[in-house]
Amino acid sequence: MKAPMRVAVTGAAGQIAYSLLFRVASGDMLGKDQPVILQLLEITPALDALKGVVMELDDCAFPLVAGITMSDKPEEAFKDVDVALLVGARPRGPGMERKDLLEANAAIFSVQGKALNDVASRDVKVLVVGNPANTNALIAQRNAPDLNPANFTAMTRLDHNRALAQLAAKTDAHTTDVKQMIIWGNHSATQYPDISQATVKGQAASGLVARDWYETDFIPTVQQRGAAIIKARGASSAASAGSSAVDHVRDWVLGTPAGDWVSMAIPSDGSYGIEKGLIYSFPVTCKNGRYEIVQGLDIDDFSRERMSVTEQELREERDGVAHLLP
Numbered sequence: 247m248k249a250p251m252r253v254a255v256t257g258a259a260g261q262i263a264y265s266l267l268f269r270v271a272s273g274d275m276l277g278k279d280q281p282v283i284l285q286l287l288e289i290t291p292a293l294d295a296l297k298g299v300v301m302e303l304d305d306c307a308f309p310l311v312a313g314i315t316m317s318d319k320p321e322e323a324f325k326d327v328d329v330a331l332l333v334g335a336r337p338r339g340p341g342m343e344r345k346d347l348l349e350a351n352a353a354i355f356s357v358q359g360k361a362l363n364d365v366a367s368r369d370v371k372v373l374v375v376g377n378p379a380n381t382n383a384l385i386a387q388r389n390a391p392d393l394n395p396a397n398f399t400a401m402t403r404l405d406h407n408r409a410l411a412q413l414a415a416k417t418d419a420h421t422t423d424v425k426q427m428i429i430w431g432n433h434s435a436t437q438y439p440d441i442s443q444a445t446v447k448g449q450a451a452s453g454l455v456a457r458d459w460y461e462t463d464f465i466p467t468v469q470q471r472g473a474a475i476i477k478a479r480g481a482s483s484a485a486s487a488g489s490s491a492v493d494h495v496r497d498w499v500l501g502t503p504a505g506d507w508v509s510m511a512i513p514s515d516g517s518y519g520i521e522k523g524l525i526y527s528f529p530v531t532c533k534n535g536r537y538e539i540v541q542g543l544d545i546d547d548f549s550r551e552r553m554s555v556t557e558q559e560l561r562e563e564r565d566g567v568a569h570l571l572p
């Protein structure tokens with residue numbers, strides 16, 4: 247039996263965690279032979295609700311669960327963790343401006359970044375789900391100077407999976423027939439879902455769908471999917487977000503399939519002219535627990551313009567919290 251891996255989940259009594267935790271506990275994220283210790287973080291008023299979630303996890307009698315802890319202190323919850331899923335965040339309240347939201351979350355993610363820096367495994371892999379995810383990841387990373395900056399990532403896998411589903415439906419194919427999808431940039435409505443490299447059953451996607459559908463239907467549908475779910479369900483995406491977090495970490499740890507790639511928001515190294523240091527979504531392949539940006543793709547004017555718009559939004563978010571960055 248392998249030694250257990252420690253997985254921290256923040257916002258553990260929230261709605262995303264309510265599906266995510268059970269998938270992690272059943273081995274979907276780290277493998278069916280990999281025991282896990284779950285280290286759950288919540289704010290103090292939510293600890294009672296968290297107890298209820300832990301009772302349900304206990305009641306599943308998952309063979310791979312080697313322990314569960316609960317805490318309202320990041321230094322306890324992040325102790326020795328190998329994977330940190332930062333899901334909890336401050337939601338936008340009534341009358342709250344975008345700037346207020348950025349600042350409220352900057353406070354949370356700077357505390358959590360410091361705690362990771364102090365107590366997590368030196369190889370901890372961090373995935374930020376809580377919004378604004380890219381900028382929250384940047385704040386956590388900047389507050390963790392002793393950890394590898396490359397190990398701070400944010401989630402655009404849900405956007406990637408949404409794009410696969412839309413293109414598969416349009417071309418009467420299965421999502422597994424679609425390869426080489428890309429989400430560029432921010433996890434927000436400025437993201438750029440790009441099918442210029444995508445194939446469906448080996449054929450170029452751009453030859454299978456009308457350009458007009460791509461520009462006026464596909465792109466806005468993927469960009470606005472979160473809002474459409476809220477309108478239909480009366481609550482934001484939860485199980486799909488949890489499932490995409492499982493996909494993100496599984497592929498990062500266990501590798502991406504040959505001949506395909508995934509989208510991850512990672513610190514830019516300047517590839518494709520994107521400002522170095524921004525947490526920007528790129529196409530990546532993963533092997534041996536490391537990701538690499540797919541290089542050498544042709545970027546036409548249409549793509550370049552959209553990649554720049556979402557890059558500019560990330561610059562503005564960063565500048566909005568600059569006074570809080572160390």
Ligand code: NAX
Binds near residue numbers: 263354374404405
């Ligand atoms: P919920 O409001 O159901 O749960 C959030 C939980 O986080 C709450 O239980 C709250 O008590 C806890 N929390 C707040 N501050 C905390 C802190 N400092 N430490 C620990 N826990 C804390 O939200 P949920 O629907 O689960 O969504 C969580 C986050 O994911 C939100 O920020 C949401 O916007 C974001 N999303 C990100 C997505 C992505 O693709 N990156 C998609 C889905 C989702 O919208």
